[in-house]
Amino acid sequence: MITGDQKILVVIPAYNEAGRIGEIVKSVKGVLPIAKVLVVNDCSSDDTRCEAIEAGATVISHPINLGYGAALETGYFYALGNGFDYIIQMDGDGQHIADEIPKIISPVLNGEADIVVGSRYLSSGNGYKTSFARRAGQKFFGKIFSLITRYKLTDPTSGFQCLNQKVFELFTKGHFPHDFPDADVLLMAHYAGFRVTEVPVIMMERAGGTSMHAGLKPLYYIIKMILSIVMVVLSQRRWKQYVD
Amino acid sequence: MLIRQYVVMLLISLGLLALIVRLIQKGMLNISYCWLWLGVGIMAPLIVIKYDWLLWFSELIGAVSPITTLFLFSILILFLMCLQFSIIISMQRRQIKRLTQQMAIRMEEK
Numbered sequence: 001m002i003t004g005d006q007k008i009l010v011v012i013p014a015y016n017e018a019g020r021i022g023e024i025v026k027s028v029k030g031v032l033p034i035a036k037v038l039v040v041n042d043c044s045s046d047d048t049r050c051e052a053i054e055a056g057a058t059v060i061s062h063p064i065n066l067g068y069g070a071a072l073e074t075g076y077f078y079a080l081g082n083g084f085d086y087i088i089q090m091d092g093d094g095q096h097i098a099d100e101i102p103k104i105i106s107p108v109l110n111g112e113a114d115i116v117v118g119s120r121y122l123s124s125g126n127g128y129k130t131s132f133a134r135r136a137g138q139k140f141f142g143k144i145f146s147l148i149t150r151y152k153l154t155d156p157t158s159g160f161q162c163l164n165q166k167v168f169e170l171f172t173k174g175h176f177p178h179d180f181p182d183a184d185v186l187l188m189a190h191y192a193g194f195r196v197t198e199v200p201v202i203m204m205e206r207a208g209g210t211s212m213h214a215g216l217k218p219l220y221y222i223i224k225m226i227l228s229i230v231m232v233v234l235s236q237r238r239w240k241q242y243v244d
Numbered sequence: 245m246l247i248r249q250y251v252v253m254l255l256i257s258l259g260l261l262a263l264i265v266r267l268i269q270k271g272m273l274n275i276s277y278c279w280l281w282l283g284v285g286i287m288a289p290l291i292v293i294k295y296d297w298l299l300w301f302s303e304l305i306g307a308v309s310p311i312t313t314l315f316l317f318s319i320l321i322l323f324l325m326c327l328q329f330s331i332i333i334s335m336q337r338r339q340i341k342r343l344t345q346q347m348a349i350r351m352e353e354k
Contacts, residue, residue, distance in 0.1 A: 040348075060352045066341055074345040081349065178341060 006109070008035040009084040010101075011075030012057070013068055014092035018046035025055035027098035028090075032105075038078060039092065040071040048092075068159075070178040076168040087163045093206045096160040100201040104162045107197055114167050114194035115186065117153070118160035122200035137218065141183040141225060148233065149190045153198060156183035160201060167194055170242050177228060180221055184228040191232065191239035250292065257288030277332065280325055 010028050014021050025037050039052035043065040052059045060074055072089060079087050086108060090096035100118060107113040121138075130138075138157050145153040163171075170192050176185065186196050232239070264285040267273035273281065291298050291314075302313040 058352065060348045062344055062348050064344055066344060070341055070345065073341075074348060077345055078349055078352075174338065174342075 006034070006086060007082075007084045008032065008086045008088065008105070009075070009079045009082075010035050010037045011040060011072060011079070011087055011089045012037065012052075012092045013040045013042060013071030013075070013089075014044065014048050014052065015042040015065065015068075015071075016044045016046050016048060017092040018044070018048050018051050020094045021048050021057075021092050022051040022055040024090075024092060024094060024098070025052055025057040028101070029056055031098040031101050032088075035088070036084075038075055040074045042066060042068070042071045067178040069176055069181040072159075072181060073171065073176045073178075076172045076176070079168055080165075080172055085165050087168050089159060089161050089163070091159045095203050095206055097202055097204060100160070103199050103201055104160060107199065108162045108164050112195075113197040114164050115189055115196045116162045117155060117158050117186070117196065117198045118201035118203070119155035119158060119198040120201065120203040121154040122198060123202050133218065137222060141229075144229060145183045145187060148187060149196070151190070151196060153183070153186065153196070155198065156186065158203075160203070170194075170239070173242060180225065182225060184225060184232050187229060187232045188239050191236040192242055193240065250295075253292045254289060257285075257292050260288055261285035277328065280321065280328060284321055 010032065012021070012024060012028075017024075021039060025039065028035070028037050037057040039048070039057045039059045041049045041052065041059055041061040043062045049059050049061055060078060062071065062074065066074075075087065075089065086105065088101055088105060090098075090101075096118070104116045104118045107116045138155060141156045142153045145151070145156055167189055170189065171185065175188070190196055264273065264278065264281050268275055268278055268282075295310075298310045298313060302308075302310045305313065305316075307313045307316070
């Protein structure tokens with residue numbers, strides 16, 4: 001249950017999301033008025049920063065483009081430095097709906113999970129469409145995660161997540177990927193002893209902008225993610241030590 | 245080895261060593277990253293002076309000729325240097341990222 005005592009930060013990494021980011025910030029503030037909304041502007045060349053400020057968000061602007069993962073990490077540093085208890089992270093492209101926030105925050109607030117991932121594939125009334133190749137990649141990495149952890153993960157690429165403080169503290173230890181933090185970081189959290197769970201959420205198609213999986217990036221993503229998962233598995237003792 | 249070859253190789257290798265030392269002195273080559281270069285700079289004149297060491301080592305590793313040994317180790321050293329540069333670049337990338345993030349957070353706090 002959400003009370004006024006909890007310090008909740010909504011982190012929205014954004015790169016050239018003008019025309020969308022203002023609406024997203026307003027909708028988050030409408031659904032979760034007690035939360036602070038932080039937009040991490042990853043060196044956008046458009047009006048992302050101004051739009052987000054006008055909508056009432058706190059904006060941190062990277063002077064150079066660091067990548068999606070690094071923008072999230074900046075949010076974690078900010079949350080840690082300002083004593084936030086929980087982080088909700090959502091994309092700035094309009095895929096994630098603010099009305100779904102209560103679904104992903106409840107298991108963390110109730111202490112049932114440390115990380116909650118919003119899955120577009122668990123929800124029956126979801127009109128979300130994705131390409132065959134992308135869905136195959138998601139299933140592949142979800143399967144790897146499930147094989148290792150014995151937890152079912154249907155949407156490892158979902159950026160719509162809620163984390164408690166211990167989790168984002170782990171993610172600021174210097175091993176958070178700067179580009180694609182997906183199944184590898186969830187695996188890292190699993191090895192550190194955190195409970196990862198999924199809840200069904202409704203997601204929309206991208207409202208605009210350029211996907212970070214555009215062009216030849218999916219190929220890089222697959223190779224990099226396999227390597228990253230192997231490294232996380234090989235270093236599992238290190239993640240356990242962080243919690244101990 | 246012919247005397248002319250000996251002199252030329254000795255001059256080249258001593259010139260290389262002098263260049264490396266000078267670069268370190270002037271601060272153009274950081275002492276933390278110069279170990280491989282310094283190793284090469286010391287080994288080069290040493291191989292010229294003690295050529296029989298190279299012959300002995302070639303026989304030890306089963307190389308057909310001393311030239312093969314030199315090429316093998318040149319490639320190995322270049323490989324190690326590339327690896328060292330990759331490590332340094334990775335480290336600096338992480339540091340730049342952290343610096344940028346902290347700077348962005350501080351700028352927002354102002």
